[in-house]
Amino acid sequence: MLAAVGLAQEHGAKSSDKEMFLISYESGLQPISINRIHNWVVHVETSDGSPVAGATITLIGGMPDHDHGLPTLPLATRYLGDGDYLVEGMKFHMNGWWQITISITVAGSSDSVTFDLQL
Protein backbone atom coordinates (compact mmCIF):
# COMPACT_ATOMS: atom_id res chain seq x y z
CA MET A 1 0.00 0.00 0.00
CA LEU A 2 2.79 2.37 0.90
CA ALA A 3 6.12 2.95 -0.69
CA ALA A 4 8.85 2.60 1.87
CA VAL A 5 10.68 5.81 2.43
CA GLY A 6 14.44 5.99 2.22
CA LEU A 7 14.64 2.32 1.43
CA ALA A 8 18.08 0.88 2.06
CA GLN A 9 18.08 -2.83 2.59
CA GLU A 10 20.92 -5.13 3.24
CA HIS A 11 20.02 -8.39 1.58
CA GLY A 12 23.00 -9.63 -0.36
CA ALA A 13 24.61 -12.85 0.80
CA LYS A 14 26.01 -12.41 4.27
CA SER A 15 28.20 -14.74 6.23
CA SER A 16 26.66 -16.14 9.41
CA ASP A 17 28.22 -15.24 12.78
CA LYS A 18 30.35 -18.40 12.99
CA GLU A 19 30.89 -18.37 9.23
CA MET A 20 29.13 -21.71 8.78
CA PHE A 21 26.78 -20.39 6.08
CA LEU A 22 26.24 -17.71 3.49
CA ILE A 23 22.68 -16.45 3.80
CA SER A 24 20.62 -14.15 1.61
CA TYR A 25 16.95 -13.36 1.24
CA GLU A 26 14.59 -12.21 -1.47
CA SER A 27 11.36 -10.44 -0.53
CA GLY A 28 8.23 -11.34 -2.46
CA LEU A 29 7.14 -7.74 -1.96
CA GLN A 30 9.27 -5.29 -3.92
CA PRO A 31 10.01 -2.78 -2.61
CA ILE A 32 9.33 -3.88 0.94
CA SER A 33 6.60 -1.64 2.27
CA ILE A 34 4.80 -1.38 5.57
CA ASN A 35 1.47 -2.95 6.56
CA ARG A 36 1.52 -5.69 3.93
CA ILE A 37 1.96 -9.33 4.85
CA HIS A 38 4.21 -11.14 2.39
CA ASN A 39 6.71 -13.96 1.89
CA TRP A 40 10.47 -14.13 1.74
CA VAL A 41 12.70 -16.75 0.22
CA VAL A 42 15.76 -17.36 2.39
CA HIS A 43 18.72 -18.88 0.61
CA VAL A 44 21.31 -20.87 2.58
CA GLU A 45 24.59 -22.17 1.26
CA THR A 46 27.82 -23.34 2.81
CA SER A 47 30.78 -20.98 2.81
CA ASP A 48 32.09 -22.76 -0.31
CA GLY A 49 28.82 -22.16 -2.18
CA SER A 50 26.95 -25.49 -1.89
CA PRO A 51 23.19 -25.15 -1.28
CA VAL A 52 22.10 -26.37 2.16
CA ALA A 53 19.07 -28.69 2.29
CA GLY A 54 17.29 -30.03 5.37
CA ALA A 55 17.94 -26.99 7.55
CA THR A 56 15.62 -25.72 10.24
CA ILE A 57 15.11 -21.98 9.71
CA THR A 58 13.81 -19.57 12.30
CA LEU A 59 13.41 -15.86 11.77
CA ILE A 60 12.81 -13.17 14.34
CA GLY A 61 12.87 -9.43 13.94
CA GLY A 62 12.25 -6.15 15.64
CA MET A 63 13.00 -2.47 15.96
CA PRO A 64 15.89 -1.85 18.37
CA ASP A 65 14.87 1.79 18.82
CA HIS A 66 11.37 0.87 19.91
CA ASP A 67 12.03 -2.37 21.73
CA HIS A 68 9.31 -4.30 19.96
CA GLY A 69 9.25 -7.20 17.56
CA LEU A 70 7.65 -7.89 14.23
CA PRO A 71 3.85 -7.80 14.34
CA THR A 72 3.80 -11.38 13.05
CA LEU A 73 5.56 -14.67 13.73
CA PRO A 74 6.94 -15.65 10.33
CA LEU A 75 7.61 -19.33 9.74
CA ALA A 76 9.67 -21.29 7.24
CA THR A 77 6.91 -23.43 5.75
CA ARG A 78 8.52 -25.17 2.80
CA TYR A 79 11.87 -26.15 1.30
CA LEU A 80 11.88 -25.02 -2.32
CA GLY A 81 15.10 -26.80 -3.33
CA ASP A 82 18.54 -25.42 -4.21
CA GLY A 83 19.06 -24.04 -0.68
CA ASP A 84 15.87 -21.92 -0.85
CA TYR A 85 13.34 -21.87 2.00
CA LEU A 86 9.92 -20.21 1.83
CA VAL A 87 9.26 -17.96 4.84
CA GLU A 88 5.63 -16.89 5.16
CA GLY A 89 4.10 -14.19 7.34
CA MET A 90 6.61 -11.34 7.00
CA LYS A 91 5.15 -7.97 7.92
CA PHE A 92 6.49 -4.60 8.99
CA HIS A 93 4.21 -2.06 10.60
CA MET A 94 6.47 0.97 10.96
CA ASN A 95 9.04 2.75 8.89
CA GLY A 96 12.49 2.95 10.45
CA TRP A 97 15.36 0.66 11.40
CA TRP A 98 14.57 -3.04 11.62
CA GLN A 99 16.81 -6.00 12.38
CA ILE A 100 16.00 -9.49 11.16
CA THR A 101 17.88 -12.43 12.64
CA ILE A 102 17.78 -15.68 10.71
CA SER A 103 18.95 -18.81 12.51
CA ILE A 104 19.93 -21.98 10.67
CA THR A 105 20.24 -25.41 12.26
CA VAL A 106 21.62 -28.36 10.32
CA ALA A 107 22.46 -31.70 11.87
CA GLY A 108 22.56 -30.24 15.36
CA SER A 109 24.78 -27.30 14.47
CA SER A 110 23.39 -23.79 14.51
CA ASP A 111 24.47 -20.42 13.30
CA SER A 112 22.69 -17.15 12.70
CA VAL A 113 22.95 -13.90 10.82
CA THR A 114 21.38 -10.49 11.36
CA PHE A 115 20.28 -8.23 8.54
CA ASP A 116 19.59 -4.51 8.93
CA LEU A 117 16.72 -2.95 7.04
CA GLN A 118 15.83 0.70 6.80
CA LEU A 119 12.21 1.11 5.74
Next chain:
Amino acid sequence: MQFPRKIGAILAITILLVGAALWFMRPPAPGAWTEAEIELLRSLWIGSLPPVPADPGNAVADDARAARLGQRLFFDTRLSANGEVACATCHQPERLFTDGLDVAQGIARGERHTMSIVGAAYSPWMFWDGRKDSLWSQALGPLENPIEHGGNRKQYAEILAADEQYRTEYEAVFGALGGMTDHEPAITQVFVNMGKAIAAYERLLIPADSRFDRYVQALLADDERQFDSILSDDEAAGLRLFIGDAQCINCHNGPLFTNNEFHNTAVLPARGKLPSMGRVAAVRETRADPFNCLGRFSDDPDANCAELRFARTGDDLIGAHKTPSLRNVALTAPYMHAGQMNSLVEIIEQYDRAPLALVGHNEANPLNLSRNERKQLEAFLHTLSSPLATSPEWLAAPTAVR
Protein backbone atom coordinates in the same frame (compact mmCIF):
# COMPACT_ATOMS: atom_id res chain seq x y z
CA MET B 1 43.01 53.80 17.06
CA GLN B 2 44.03 50.18 16.38
CA PHE B 3 42.09 48.81 19.34
CA PRO B 4 38.58 50.06 18.45
CA ARG B 5 39.07 49.00 14.84
CA LYS B 6 39.93 45.51 16.06
CA ILE B 7 36.83 45.46 18.27
CA GLY B 8 34.79 46.64 15.33
CA ALA B 9 36.13 43.86 13.17
CA ILE B 10 35.50 41.26 15.86
CA LEU B 11 32.01 42.61 16.37
CA ALA B 12 31.29 42.55 12.67
CA ILE B 13 32.54 38.97 12.34
CA THR B 14 30.57 37.92 15.42
CA ILE B 15 27.40 39.49 14.07
CA LEU B 16 28.01 37.80 10.74
CA LEU B 17 28.58 34.41 12.38
CA VAL B 18 25.58 34.69 14.67
CA GLY B 19 23.47 35.82 11.75
CA ALA B 20 24.67 32.91 9.65
CA ALA B 21 24.05 30.48 12.51
CA LEU B 22 20.54 31.82 13.02
CA TRP B 23 19.92 31.60 9.30
CA PHE B 24 20.98 27.97 9.18
CA MET B 25 19.10 27.07 12.37
CA ARG B 26 15.90 28.87 11.41
CA PRO B 27 12.82 26.69 11.32
CA PRO B 28 11.95 25.71 7.79
CA ALA B 29 9.27 27.78 6.11
CA PRO B 30 5.91 26.14 6.82
CA GLY B 31 5.46 25.07 3.22
CA ALA B 32 9.03 23.95 2.55
CA TRP B 33 9.21 20.17 2.48
CA THR B 34 12.08 17.90 1.52
CA GLU B 35 11.56 15.12 -1.02
CA ALA B 36 11.54 12.54 1.79
CA GLU B 37 8.94 14.54 3.71
CA ILE B 38 6.77 14.88 0.62
CA GLU B 39 6.83 11.09 0.23
CA LEU B 40 5.67 10.74 3.85
CA LEU B 41 2.91 13.26 3.25
CA ARG B 42 1.86 11.38 0.14
CA SER B 43 1.72 8.14 2.17
CA LEU B 44 -0.77 9.79 4.58
CA TRP B 45 -2.83 11.43 1.85
CA ILE B 46 -6.35 10.07 1.29
CA GLY B 47 -5.50 9.81 -2.41
CA SER B 48 -3.12 6.97 -1.47
CA LEU B 49 -5.96 4.93 0.00
CA PRO B 50 -6.44 1.86 -2.22
CA PRO B 51 -9.87 0.32 -2.86
CA VAL B 52 -11.30 -1.57 0.12
CA PRO B 53 -9.38 -4.87 0.27
CA ALA B 54 -11.24 -7.99 -0.84
CA ASP B 55 -12.69 -10.23 1.85
CA PRO B 56 -12.75 -13.69 0.26
CA GLY B 57 -14.28 -15.10 3.45
CA ASN B 58 -17.42 -13.06 2.76
CA ALA B 59 -18.93 -13.90 -0.63
CA VAL B 60 -21.41 -11.00 -0.38
CA ALA B 61 -18.88 -8.42 0.79
CA ASP B 62 -19.43 -6.24 -2.27
CA ASP B 63 -23.06 -7.10 -3.00
CA ALA B 64 -25.21 -3.94 -2.80
CA ARG B 65 -28.29 -5.96 -1.82
CA ALA B 66 -26.36 -7.45 1.10
CA ALA B 67 -25.21 -3.94 2.09
CA ARG B 68 -28.84 -2.74 2.07
CA LEU B 69 -29.86 -5.67 4.27
CA GLY B 70 -26.84 -5.00 6.47
CA GLN B 71 -27.84 -1.37 6.81
CA ARG B 72 -31.31 -2.40 7.93
CA LEU B 73 -29.83 -4.80 10.51
CA PHE B 74 -27.33 -2.18 11.66
CA PHE B 75 -30.07 0.23 12.71
CA ASP B 76 -32.60 -2.29 14.05
CA THR B 77 -33.01 -2.15 17.84
CA ARG B 78 -35.10 -5.34 17.77
CA LEU B 79 -31.81 -7.20 17.53
CA SER B 80 -31.24 -6.99 21.28
CA ALA B 81 -32.46 -8.40 24.58
CA ASN B 82 -34.55 -5.35 25.43
CA GLY B 83 -35.50 -4.05 21.97
CA GLU B 84 -33.45 -0.88 22.51
CA VAL B 85 -29.93 -1.65 21.27
CA ALA B 86 -28.78 -1.62 17.65
CA CYS B 87 -25.25 -1.45 16.23
CA ALA B 88 -26.09 2.22 15.62
CA THR B 89 -26.71 2.77 19.33
CA CYS B 90 -22.94 2.97 19.82
CA HIS B 91 -21.85 3.51 16.21
CA GLN B 92 -23.87 6.66 15.55
CA PRO B 93 -23.56 8.06 12.02
CA GLU B 94 -23.99 11.64 13.25
CA ARG B 95 -20.97 11.12 15.52
CA LEU B 96 -18.88 9.54 12.78
CA PHE B 97 -19.91 6.09 14.03
CA THR B 98 -18.77 6.66 17.61
CA ASP B 99 -20.92 7.49 20.66
CA GLY B 100 -19.17 10.28 22.57
CA LEU B 101 -19.03 8.12 25.72
CA ASP B 102 -16.02 6.87 27.63
CA VAL B 103 -17.20 3.25 27.34
CA ALA B 104 -19.99 1.73 25.29
CA GLN B 105 -23.47 1.63 26.78
CA GLY B 106 -25.60 -1.21 25.47
CA ILE B 107 -27.68 -3.48 27.69
CA ALA B 108 -25.17 -2.54 30.39
CA ARG B 109 -22.10 -0.36 30.72
CA GLY B 110 -19.21 -1.93 28.83
CA GLU B 111 -15.46 -2.09 29.38
CA ARG B 112 -14.27 -0.61 26.10
CA HIS B 113 -14.54 2.69 24.32
CA THR B 114 -16.51 2.49 21.05
CA MET B 115 -14.13 2.61 18.08
CA SER B 116 -15.27 4.26 14.89
CA ILE B 117 -15.97 1.75 12.14
CA VAL B 118 -15.17 4.22 9.37
CA GLY B 119 -12.39 2.61 7.33
CA ALA B 120 -12.49 -0.53 9.50
CA ALA B 121 -12.69 -2.68 6.36
CA TYR B 122 -8.98 -1.96 5.82
CA SER B 123 -7.95 -3.56 9.09
CA PRO B 124 -6.95 -7.22 9.41
CA TRP B 125 -7.96 -7.07 13.08
CA MET B 126 -11.08 -5.77 14.83
CA PHE B 127 -11.64 -4.57 18.41
CA TRP B 128 -9.06 -2.84 20.60
CA ASP B 129 -7.28 -6.16 21.20
CA GLY B 130 -7.81 -7.50 17.66
CA ARG B 131 -9.63 -10.63 18.78
CA LYS B 132 -11.68 -10.76 15.55
CA ASP B 133 -10.06 -11.20 12.15
CA SER B 134 -12.81 -9.98 9.82
CA LEU B 135 -15.51 -7.37 9.71
CA TRP B 136 -18.25 -10.02 9.45
CA SER B 137 -16.96 -12.01 12.38
CA GLN B 138 -16.65 -8.82 14.44
CA ALA B 139 -20.29 -7.93 13.83
CA LEU B 140 -21.37 -11.19 15.49
CA GLY B 141 -19.58 -10.52 18.78
CA PRO B 142 -21.67 -7.65 20.19
CA LEU B 143 -24.94 -9.21 19.00
CA GLU B 144 -24.56 -12.04 21.52
CA ASN B 145 -22.51 -10.24 24.17
CA PRO B 146 -24.75 -10.05 27.28
CA ILE B 147 -23.72 -6.44 28.00
CA GLU B 148 -24.03 -5.19 24.41
CA HIS B 149 -27.07 -6.38 22.39
CA GLY B 150 -27.63 -9.24 24.83
CA GLY B 151 -29.77 -11.38 22.51
CA ASN B 152 -28.99 -14.67 20.80
CA ARG B 153 -28.83 -16.06 17.29
CA LYS B 154 -32.08 -18.02 17.60
CA GLN B 155 -33.99 -14.87 18.56
CA TYR B 156 -32.42 -12.97 15.65
CA ALA B 157 -33.12 -15.72 13.12
CA GLU B 158 -36.74 -15.76 14.25
CA ILE B 159 -37.00 -11.99 13.75
CA LEU B 160 -35.67 -12.33 10.20
CA ALA B 161 -37.98 -15.25 9.42
CA ALA B 162 -41.07 -13.49 10.74
CA ASP B 163 -40.42 -10.11 9.05
CA GLU B 164 -41.52 -10.15 5.44
CA GLN B 165 -39.12 -7.46 4.31
CA TYR B 166 -36.16 -9.11 6.02
CA ARG B 167 -37.13 -12.50 4.65
CA THR B 168 -37.37 -11.15 1.09
CA GLU B 169 -34.10 -9.25 1.29
CA TYR B 170 -32.29 -12.12 2.99
CA GLU B 171 -33.49 -14.73 0.52
CA ALA B 172 -32.50 -12.54 -2.45
CA VAL B 173 -28.92 -12.58 -1.19
CA PHE B 174 -28.45 -15.88 0.66
CA GLY B 175 -31.20 -18.18 -0.63
CA ALA B 176 -34.09 -19.78 1.22
CA LEU B 177 -34.35 -18.97 4.91
CA GLY B 178 -36.51 -22.02 5.46
CA GLY B 179 -38.49 -22.74 8.58
CA MET B 180 -35.28 -23.41 10.50
CA THR B 181 -35.94 -21.88 13.88
CA ASP B 182 -35.19 -24.96 15.98
CA HIS B 183 -32.40 -26.33 13.86
CA GLU B 184 -29.10 -25.13 15.32
CA PRO B 185 -26.77 -25.38 12.29
CA ALA B 186 -29.30 -23.47 10.18
CA ILE B 187 -29.72 -20.83 12.88
CA THR B 188 -25.97 -20.30 13.10
CA GLN B 189 -25.76 -20.01 9.32
CA VAL B 190 -28.41 -17.26 9.38
CA PHE B 191 -26.49 -15.56 12.17
CA VAL B 192 -23.26 -15.73 10.15
CA ASN B 193 -25.05 -14.32 7.12
CA MET B 194 -26.31 -11.42 9.23
CA GLY B 195 -22.68 -10.63 10.07
CA LYS B 196 -21.72 -10.82 6.39
CA ALA B 197 -24.54 -8.43 5.42
CA ILE B 198 -23.56 -5.98 8.17
CA ALA B 199 -19.94 -6.20 6.97
CA ALA B 200 -21.06 -5.45 3.39
CA TYR B 201 -22.70 -2.31 4.77
CA GLU B 202 -19.71 -1.28 6.89
CA ARG B 203 -17.38 -1.63 3.92
CA LEU B 204 -19.11 1.44 2.45
CA LEU B 205 -18.05 3.69 5.34
CA ILE B 206 -14.97 5.50 4.07
CA PRO B 207 -13.62 8.94 5.04
CA ALA B 208 -13.60 11.79 2.54
CA ASP B 209 -10.76 14.27 2.11
CA SER B 210 -9.90 16.61 4.94
CA ARG B 211 -8.13 19.95 4.92
CA PHE B 212 -4.88 18.04 5.40
CA ASP B 213 -5.59 16.05 2.23
CA ARG B 214 -6.34 19.17 0.23
CA TYR B 215 -3.04 20.61 1.44
CA VAL B 216 -1.11 17.54 0.29
CA GLN B 217 -2.98 17.48 -3.00
CA ALA B 218 -2.02 21.09 -3.68
CA LEU B 219 1.55 20.37 -2.61
CA LEU B 220 1.79 17.38 -4.96
CA ALA B 221 0.34 19.50 -7.76
CA ASP B 222 3.02 22.10 -7.01
CA ASP B 223 0.31 24.69 -6.41
CA GLU B 224 2.28 26.72 -3.86
CA ARG B 225 -0.14 29.60 -3.58
CA GLN B 226 -3.01 27.30 -2.84
CA PHE B 227 -1.34 24.97 -0.37
CA ASP B 228 0.09 27.81 1.65
CA SER B 229 -3.42 29.07 2.28
CA ILE B 230 -4.94 25.71 3.25
CA LEU B 231 -3.07 25.14 6.51
CA SER B 232 -2.06 27.88 8.94
CA ASP B 233 1.61 28.16 9.88
CA ASP B 234 0.89 26.45 13.21
CA GLU B 235 -0.99 23.59 11.55
CA ALA B 236 1.82 23.07 9.03
CA ALA B 237 4.38 23.17 11.87
CA GLY B 238 2.27 20.57 13.71
CA LEU B 239 2.26 18.40 10.61
CA ARG B 240 6.04 18.67 10.44
CA LEU B 241 6.23 17.50 14.06
CA PHE B 242 3.75 14.69 13.34
CA ILE B 243 5.93 13.17 10.64
CA GLY B 244 9.19 14.16 12.33
CA ASP B 245 10.27 14.89 15.88
CA ALA B 246 7.02 13.85 17.56
CA GLN B 247 7.19 10.44 15.82
CA CYS B 248 3.39 10.09 15.65
CA ILE B 249 3.71 8.67 12.13
CA ASN B 250 5.51 5.60 13.50
CA CYS B 251 2.16 4.01 14.35
CA HIS B 252 -0.32 6.44 12.82
CA ASN B 253 0.89 5.73 9.31
CA GLY B 254 -0.82 5.26 5.96
CA PRO B 255 -3.85 7.14 4.60
CA LEU B 256 -6.02 6.11 7.54
CA PHE B 257 -3.37 7.24 10.04
CA THR B 258 -3.13 3.78 11.57
CA ASN B 259 -1.01 0.69 11.02
CA ASN B 260 -3.88 -1.40 12.50
CA GLU B 261 -1.37 -3.07 14.81
CA PHE B 262 -0.95 -3.14 18.60
CA HIS B 263 1.21 -0.99 20.84
CA ASN B 264 1.68 -0.34 24.52
CA THR B 265 1.97 3.40 25.14
CA ALA B 266 1.48 3.27 28.92
CA VAL B 267 -2.06 4.60 28.92
CA LEU B 268 -3.37 4.21 32.46
CA PRO B 269 -6.38 1.93 33.00
CA ALA B 270 -9.75 3.53 33.56
CA ARG B 271 -10.26 4.69 37.15
CA GLY B 272 -10.93 1.74 39.45
CA LYS B 273 -10.11 -0.83 36.75
CA LEU B 274 -7.26 -3.29 36.41
CA PRO B 275 -4.93 -2.72 33.45
CA SER B 276 -6.10 -4.41 30.26
CA MET B 277 -3.70 -7.06 28.99
CA GLY B 278 -4.68 -6.10 25.43
CA ARG B 279 -3.28 -7.94 22.47
CA VAL B 280 -1.31 -10.57 24.37
CA ALA B 281 -4.54 -12.20 25.59
CA ALA B 282 -6.45 -12.04 22.31
CA VAL B 283 -4.55 -14.18 19.80
CA ARG B 284 -5.54 -17.48 21.41
CA GLU B 285 -9.17 -16.35 21.41
CA THR B 286 -9.07 -15.61 17.68
CA ARG B 287 -7.48 -18.98 16.90
CA ALA B 288 -10.27 -20.75 18.79
CA ASP B 289 -13.05 -18.66 17.23
CA PRO B 290 -15.36 -20.75 14.97
CA PHE B 291 -15.97 -17.58 12.95
CA ASN B 292 -12.30 -16.95 12.11
CA CYS B 293 -10.69 -16.93 8.67
CA LEU B 294 -9.83 -20.65 8.88
CA GLY B 295 -13.24 -21.71 10.17
CA ARG B 296 -15.98 -23.48 8.22
CA PHE B 297 -18.14 -20.35 7.99
CA SER B 298 -15.58 -18.62 5.77
CA ASP B 299 -16.72 -18.56 2.15
CA ASP B 300 -13.22 -19.27 0.88
CA PRO B 301 -11.88 -22.64 2.04
CA ASP B 302 -8.63 -21.94 0.20
CA ALA B 303 -8.08 -18.54 1.81
CA ASN B 304 -4.48 -17.94 2.78
CA CYS B 305 -5.42 -16.44 6.18
CA ALA B 306 -1.80 -15.35 6.60
CA GLU B 307 -2.63 -12.74 9.24
CA LEU B 308 -4.23 -15.39 11.45
CA ARG B 309 -1.75 -18.18 10.70
CA PHE B 310 1.22 -16.00 11.52
CA ALA B 311 -0.34 -13.93 14.31
CA ARG B 312 2.11 -13.40 17.12
CA THR B 313 1.92 -12.91 20.80
CA GLY B 314 4.74 -12.11 23.20
CA ASP B 315 5.80 -9.98 26.14
CA ASP B 316 6.07 -6.84 24.03
CA LEU B 317 2.33 -7.15 23.35
CA ILE B 318 1.33 -7.08 27.02
CA GLY B 319 -0.98 -4.11 27.46
CA ALA B 320 -0.84 -3.36 23.73
CA HIS B 321 -3.96 -1.99 22.06
CA LYS B 322 -4.82 -1.24 18.47
CA THR B 323 -3.67 2.02 16.94
CA PRO B 324 -6.86 3.95 16.16
CA SER B 325 -7.26 5.99 12.99
CA LEU B 326 -6.73 9.70 13.56
CA ARG B 327 -9.12 10.76 10.85
CA ASN B 328 -11.77 12.89 12.57
CA VAL B 329 -9.91 12.57 15.85
CA ALA B 330 -10.85 16.11 16.91
CA LEU B 331 -14.55 15.24 16.55
CA THR B 332 -14.55 11.86 18.27
CA ALA B 333 -13.52 12.34 21.90
CA PRO B 334 -13.08 10.69 24.33
CA TYR B 335 -10.04 8.59 23.52
CA MET B 336 -8.13 5.37 24.25
CA HIS B 337 -9.39 1.84 24.82
CA ALA B 338 -11.46 2.75 27.88
CA GLY B 339 -12.14 6.38 27.06
CA GLN B 340 -9.59 7.40 29.69
CA MET B 341 -8.67 10.67 27.98
CA ASN B 342 -11.00 13.49 27.10
CA SER B 343 -8.86 15.85 25.06
CA LEU B 344 -6.13 15.90 22.46
CA VAL B 345 -4.07 18.00 24.91
CA GLU B 346 -4.05 15.10 27.39
CA ILE B 347 -2.96 12.66 24.69
CA ILE B 348 -0.17 14.85 23.42
CA GLU B 349 1.08 15.31 26.99
CA GLN B 350 0.99 11.54 27.49
CA TYR B 351 3.22 10.95 24.47
CA ASP B 352 5.43 13.89 25.36
CA ARG B 353 6.16 12.46 28.82
CA ALA B 354 6.09 8.77 27.84
CA PRO B 355 5.68 7.50 31.40
CA LEU B 356 6.44 3.96 32.55
CA ALA B 357 3.69 1.45 31.83
CA LEU B 358 1.75 -0.27 34.62
CA VAL B 359 1.91 -3.54 32.69
CA GLY B 360 4.39 -4.41 29.97
CA HIS B 361 6.57 -1.60 28.71
CA ASN B 362 5.93 1.70 27.02
CA GLU B 363 7.28 1.60 23.46
CA ALA B 364 7.33 5.37 23.21
CA ASN B 365 10.20 7.56 24.35
CA PRO B 366 9.84 11.04 25.88
CA LEU B 367 9.60 13.75 23.22
CA ASN B 368 10.35 16.85 25.31
CA LEU B 369 8.28 19.09 23.06
CA SER B 370 7.89 22.75 23.93
CA ARG B 371 4.49 24.12 24.92
CA ASN B 372 4.25 25.79 21.54
CA GLU B 373 5.08 22.56 19.71
CA ARG B 374 2.40 20.69 21.63
CA LYS B 375 -0.11 23.35 20.58
CA GLN B 376 1.02 23.09 16.96
CA LEU B 377 0.55 19.33 17.04
CA GLU B 378 -2.94 19.76 18.41
CA ALA B 379 -3.72 22.35 15.72
CA PHE B 380 -2.62 19.88 13.06
CA LEU B 381 -4.88 17.11 14.41
CA HIS B 382 -7.85 19.40 13.82
CA THR B 383 -7.07 19.43 10.09
CA LEU B 384 -7.97 15.71 9.86
CA SER B 385 -11.72 16.33 10.19
CA SER B 386 -13.87 15.45 7.22
CA PRO B 387 -17.29 14.10 6.33
CA LEU B 388 -17.59 10.58 4.96
CA ALA B 389 -17.14 9.75 1.30
CA THR B 390 -20.23 7.56 1.67
CA SER B 391 -23.49 8.55 -0.01
CA PRO B 392 -25.89 10.09 2.61
CA GLU B 393 -28.55 7.44 2.01
CA TRP B 394 -26.31 5.00 3.87
CA LEU B 395 -25.85 7.23 6.89
CA ALA B 396 -29.24 6.79 8.50
CA ALA B 397 -31.69 4.03 9.19
CA PRO B 398 -33.32 2.87 5.96
CA THR B 399 -36.77 4.42 5.81
CA ALA B 400 -38.72 1.18 5.66
CA VAL B 401 -37.52 -0.26 8.98
CA ARG B 402 -40.49 -1.28 11.07
